[in-house]
Structure formats: C-alpha cells, structure tokens
Amino acid sequence: MSVHIGAESGQVAPRVLMPGDPLRARWIAETFLDDATCYSEVRGMYGYTGTYRGERVSVQGSGMGLPSLSIYVNELFREYDVRTIVRVGSCGALTEDLALRDIVIGSGACTDSATNRVRFEGLDYAPVADFELLRAAYDAAASRELDVAVMVGLLFSGDSFYHPRPELMMRMVDYGVLAVEMEATALYTLAAQFKGRALSVCTVSDHVVTGEETTARERQETFGEMVGIALDAMLAVD
Numbered sequence: 001m002s003v004h005i006g007a008e009s010g011q012v013a014p015r016v017l018m019p020g021d022p023l024r025a026r027w028i029a030e031t032f033l034d035d036a037t038c039y040s041e042v043r044g045m046y047g048y049t050g051t052y053r054g055e056r057v058s059v060q061g062s063g064m065g066l067p068s069l070s071i072y073v074n075e076l077f078r079e080y081d082v083r084t085i086v087r088v089g090s091c092g093a094l095t096e097d098l099a100l101r102d103i104v105i106g107s108g109a110c111t112d113s114a115t116n117r118v119r120f121e122g123l124d125y126a127p128v129a130d131f132e133l134l135r136a137a138y139d140a141a142a143s144r145e146l147d148v149a150v151m152v153g154l155l156f157s158g159d160s161f162y163h164p165r166p167e168l169m170m171r172m173v174d175y176g177v178l179a180v181e182m183e184a185t186a187l188y189t190l191a192a193q194f195k196g197r198a199l200s201v202c203t204v205s206d207h208v209v210t211g212e213e214t215t216a217r218e219r220q221e222t223f224g225e226m227v228g229i230a231l232d233a234m235l236a237v238d
Contacts, residue, residue, distance in 0.1 A: 013056035022061030077194035090205035106200035109184035127188030140232035157185035
C-alpha cells in the first residue's frame with residue numbers, strides 16, 4: 001500500500017488512464033468503464049478500476065503539475081506493477097493550426113522545469129512517448145469519425161500555469177511545439193526509468209493565441225474523444 005494512493009495490492013490494473021482532475025477521473029470511470037469501483041480517495045485524488053471491452057483498466061487522478069504527477073506515477077510503477085500510463089489531459093494551443101477541442105498526441109515534451117537537470121546533473125534529457133503506444137493512438141484516432149483534428153507533435157510542460165515569460169514559451173512554436181500543459185515531461189521520464197509505457201493525449205481546452213477557452217465543466221466532462229483514443233491504444237499494445 002503506497003503513501004499517496006493507498007490501494008491494496010491487486011486493486012490497480014496494469015493499464016492506467018491518468019487525468020489531472022480527480023473529478024474527470026470519476027467521470028471517466030462512470031462513463032467508459034464497466035463495474036468501476038473506487039480504490040482510493042486519499043487527498044481527494046480519486047482512483048478507480050473497472051473493465052473496458054473486457055480488460056481491466058484503472059483511472060487515477062494526478063493533480064496539476066510535474067511534482068504532483070510524479071508522486072502518483074512513481075507509486076503506480078514502483079508499488080503496483082503498472083505497465084502502461086496514458087495521460088488524458090487538457091492543453092493550451094500555441095499555434096493557429098489547432099482549434100478548441102482538437103487533440104494533440106505528444107511525441108515528446110519540452111520543459112522549463114529543472115527537474116531533469118537535477119536528475120541528470122545539468123545534462124539535457126529528451127523525454128519521449130512510447131512509440132508503439134503513440135502509433136496505436138494515432139491509428140485509433142484515424143479509425144474514428146471525429147469532428148476534431150488530431151495532431152502528433154511536441155508538448156511544452158510548463159512549471160508555471162501563469163508563466164512570467166510567455167514569450168520564451170512561444171519561441172518554441174518555431175521549433176515544432178504545438179501546445180502547453182504541465183505534466184508530460186515527468187511522465188515520459190519516469191516511464192523510461194521504470195521501463196514502462198507512457199503517452200500523453202491532450203484536448204485543447206484553451207487557445208493561447210486567440211484567447212478562446214472552454215469552461216471548467218466542459219474540461220471535466222466533455223473531452224471523451226481523447227479518452228476513447230487512449231483506451232483503444234492501451235488495449236492495442238498490451
């Protein structure tokens with residue numbers, strides 16, 4: 001039993017969806033999983049296990065930001081023998097090539113966080129998604145009749161939600177960065193450490209360029225396309 005999750009051995013499935021918002025975790029469990037049961041309410045960060053197409057799947061909230069996600073990812077990989085984690089979160093579009101509710105599949109994650117600089121003693125480490133998961137997610141998206149665009153590319157994992165130097169982040173758009181969020185670089189790094197699979201599938205909830213945004217309830221309960229893509233991808237590779 002881990003400190004921050006508190007589930008018993010066997011209660012967490014080998015495949016885990018990871019939204020940041022614990023209320024989105026509850027919505028995913030109620031909407032997509034059969035026979036879902038809650039295994040954790042520690043600190044209000046809900047975790048559920050049920051089945052999807054007959055396969056056991058868990059949904060675990062992570063909270064916002066690299067430090068919070070890192071706690072849950074560490075415990076899932078280290079103490080519950082999890083093999084695959086797919087983050088299903090929101091992101092802010094940095095390019096006009098994306099619109100609200102479009103989906104970004106993160107091939108890699110840039111960051112302004114010093115976490116990996118500390119881990120690798122000043123060296124730069126390039127955190128990337130698991131290729132088979134990424135390909136499976138792209139194929140799953142292509143097989144669906146979606147009303148939104150799906151793009152594969154780089155995410156920017158920011159350490160600050162209200163960035164003091166937004167012009168620095170925007171400079172990365174010229175180098176292929178599509179959207180900003182706050183967790184992918186930690187997820188990809190920890191998956192590499194624990195020899196697991198990881199992917200981030202994000203829905204555009206707000207647009208940094210145009211100023212458009214969705215509501216908190218919409219972010220919590222209406223981003224189902226990315227969840228379906230993530231579930232199909234997990235089942236395709238494990």
